[in-house]
Amino acid sequence: MHHPETWMQVTPEGLFCVPGGFHVDPARPVARAVITHGHSDHARPDHHRVLATPETLAIMRARMGEGRAGRVQQALAPGETVNHNGVTIRLVPAGHVLGSAQVVLEWKGSRVVVSGDYKRRPDPTCLPFEPVPCDAFVTEATFALPVFRHPPAAAEIARLLESVRLFPDRAHLVGVYALGKCQRVIRLLREAGWDRPIYLHGALVALSALYEQLGMPLGELRPVPVPEKRGGGGLLAGEIVLAPSGAEATPWVRRLAEPVVCAASGWMRVRQRAKAKGVELPLIISDHADWPELLQTAAEVQAPEIWVTHGREDALCHALAARGVRGRALHLLGRGEEDEGPEAELPGALQPQPAEAEAQRAGQPVERPDTQAQPRAGGANRQAAPE
Ligand SMILES: [Zn+2]
Ligand SMILES: [Zn+2]
Numbered sequence: 613m614h615h616p617e618t619w620m621q622v623t624p625e626g627l628f629c630v631p632g633g634f635h636v637d638p639a640r641p642v643a644r645a646v647i648t649h650g651h652s653d654h655a656r657p658d659h660h661r662v663l664a665t666p667e668t669l670a671i672m673r674a675r676m677g678e679g680r681a682g683r684v685q686q687a688l689a690p691g692e693t694v695n696h697n698g699v700t701i702r703l704v705p706a707g708h709v710l711g712s713a714q715v716v717l718e719w720k721g722s723r724v725v726v727s728g729d730y731k732r733r734p735d736p737t738c739l740p741f742e743p744v745p746c747d748a749f750v751t752e753a754t755f756a757l758p759v760f761r762h763p764p765a766a767a768e769i770a771r772l773l774e775s776v777r778l779f780p781d782r783a784h785l786v787g788v789y790a791l792g793k794c795q796r797v798i799r800l801l802r803e804a805g806w807d808r809p810i811y812l813h814g815a816l817v818a819l820s821a822l823y824e825q826l827g828m829p830l831g832e833l834r835p836v837p838v839p840e841k842r843g844g845g846g847l848l849a850g851e852i853v854l855a856p857s858g859a860e861a862t863p864w865v866r867r868l869a870e871p872v873v874c875a876a877s878g879w880m881r882v883r884q885r886a887k888a889k890g891v892e893l894p895l896i897i898s899d900h901a902d903w904p905e906l907l908q909t910a911a912e913v914q915a916p917e918i919w920v921t922h923g924r925e926d927a928l929c930h931a932l933a934a935r936g937v938r939g940r941a942l943h944l945l946g947r948g949e950e951d952e953g954p955e956a957e958l959p960g961a962l963q964p965q966p967a968e969a970e971a972q973r974a975g976q977p978v979e980r981p982d983t984q985a986q987p988r989a990g991g992a993n994r995q996a997a998p999e
Contacts, residue, residue, distance in 0.1 A: 614722045616748035616917070622942055627726060627750065629717055632699035634663075636715050636726045639946045645682070646701065648728025649712035650675065650791055653947050657681065663688055665703055667711025667826055671791065674822050690739065706730040707741035708899050709792030710823060716744050725913065726750040731898065732905040733765065736799040737792065737828055743912035750942075751909070753923030754900045754952055755878050756931075762878060762902045768895040769800045775872060775893055776852065783848040783868040787857030787875035787891070789952075790816050792899050794854055795823045797876050798830045800897075801852065809834045811848055813855035813864070839867045860890065878902070878952050900952055910937060922947040 619630045625638040634644035641658040648654050648664075650671030655664075662669065662682030666689060672681035688694060690713060693702045698720075703713035708729040715726040725746040732741055755762075776784050788794040794816045801810065809832040812820060817835060824830055836853055839845060849869035859865060860873045875891045878898030886894035901909060910918055910932060917938040920928055929939030 613747070614720050616722055616724045619719050619722065620717070620724050620748070622944070626944055627942070629699055629719075631719050632696050632701070632717070634661075634696065637728065639944070646715050647672070648706065648715060648726065649709055651709070651729065654728060660684065661686065663694070663701065665690060665711045665713050668713070669711075670822060670826060671711060671819070674818060675791075704742050704744055705739035707732065707735055707738060710738050710795070710826060710828065712738060714741075714744065716746070722747050724748045724750065725915075727752070727909075729754075729900060730909070731901050732908060733762065735796055735899070736803065737796045737823065741909075743909060745912075745914045747915060748917050748919060749910070749913045749915040750919045750921060751906065751928075752900065752947065753906065753920045753925050753928045754948060755898065755902050756906055756920075756924035756928040758903050758927075760878065760881055760902045761904060762881075762896055762898050765796075765800055765897045766804065768876070768897050769797070769804045772852070772874060772893065772895060773801075773804060773806060775874075776850065779872060780850045782870040782872050783851055783853055784893075785853045785855055785860055785865065785868060785871040785873050786895070787860065787873070787877070788816070788854050790819050790856060793876055793897070795820055795828060795830060796899070797854065797897065798833070799828070802831050806852065807831065808851065811836045811851055811853040813853070813859055815856050815859075816854055836864075836867065845869065857889070898952060907931060907935075910935070 621628050621630055625635050625640045625642050627636045634646055635642045636646045637648055637654040638645050639656060644661045645659040646663045647668055650668050655672050657676045657680035659682045661684040663686045666687040669685050669687055688703050690703050690705050693700055700718040702716040704716050706712040706714045706728055708731060712728060714728060717724045723746040725744050727750060729752055730741050786797060788797055798810055811834050813836060820830055820833055837847060845866050846869045847867050853868060857875050865871060872892050873890055874893040874895055876895040876897040878896060878900055879885050880894030880896045906928060917940060918932055919940045919942050921942050921944040925941040932939040
């Protein structure tokens with residue numbers, strides 16, 4: 613058997629399958645790319661050939677424009693296989709966002725799974741993650757610290773609805789990222805019985821419409837109205853408004869009635885982070901695996917080695933070593949820029965502060981959650997908006 617390292621290599625563009633002659637989620641334009649999902653830190657514009665699920669291709673076209681989403685686009689449905697230069701390629705659901713897939717590669721009896729981003733919790737907007745036994749498993753490690761244990765998403769949505777009930781004179785503004793989190797929060801609200809219109813910031817409208825086109829009903833969505841007179845506000849008391857995180861710090865927010873600022877992110881576990889961002893009601897809803905999910909997945913794929921693309925690789929590799937698994941940090945650059953982080957694709961006013969953006973470009977952690985993280989104290993509505 614060929615050791616995975618002999619045929620899957622790290623190049624400046626990212627992970628490269630040598631016999632297949634293609635990259636997986638390359639950071640720069642390449643001749644042949646296999647793309648796990650549509651977040652901008654995985655799906656970059658201007659590749660010559662792109663292989664991905666039909667949903668991911670549709671998301672790429674919507675975000676980049678037809679001309680930049682790959683000159684030649686090849687759709688591969690989950691479960692189907694193609695053979696390229698003797699390498700078998702299969703896409704298997706990753707449970708992260710609509711269309712997200714793990715890339716399962718086999719060459720001469722050796723199997724490598726590149727998982728992209730994934731989670732193990734149920735998500736009404738995408739197919740669930742399927743573990744595939746392999747010789748090397750490639751994983752991210754965004755929340756790879758024991759403090760990160762995401763509560764059930766439904767419980768977080770219940771906290772939001774309780775706050776809406778307690779503060780009917782205020783608008784609830786929930787910070788989400790545009791691809792995946794937005795639509796998942798909408799579906800979770802619908803499942804919890806919220807059947808009122810949900811109001812969307814303009815930056816969230818196009819992808820939500822695409823989800824609906826791709827067969828994911830979201831109920832009635834409305835754009836946030838423009839106040840009738842200049843400087844007018846006080847709109848949408850008692851309603852739920854979704855916006856990219858950061859919108860609460862722009863003049864746009866003045867139109868809302870005393871907004872309760874909420875944010876839906878795995879980072880909301882870190883209380884200082886919520887506080888620094890002015891979040892009154894942090895909702896711990898993540899599209900990434902938490903610590904138990906990472907370890908569960910490592911056990912289920914039965915891989916003797918696990919390659920970590922980015923995140924808290926030190927903690928994960930240490931825990932894997934204790935389980936007899938070889939962990940290897942790949943240090944891929946440019947990951948984590950979009951999901952569960954300040955959005956990468958926002959209009960200028962909503963961009964992260966230059967220093968934060970710079971640190972992310974350089975692949976540096978923006979903060980060290982291990983020194984800051986504090987488990988949430990109990991009390992379902994402890995962090996609901998104060999009067
Ligand atoms: Zn992602
Ligand atoms: Zn990512």
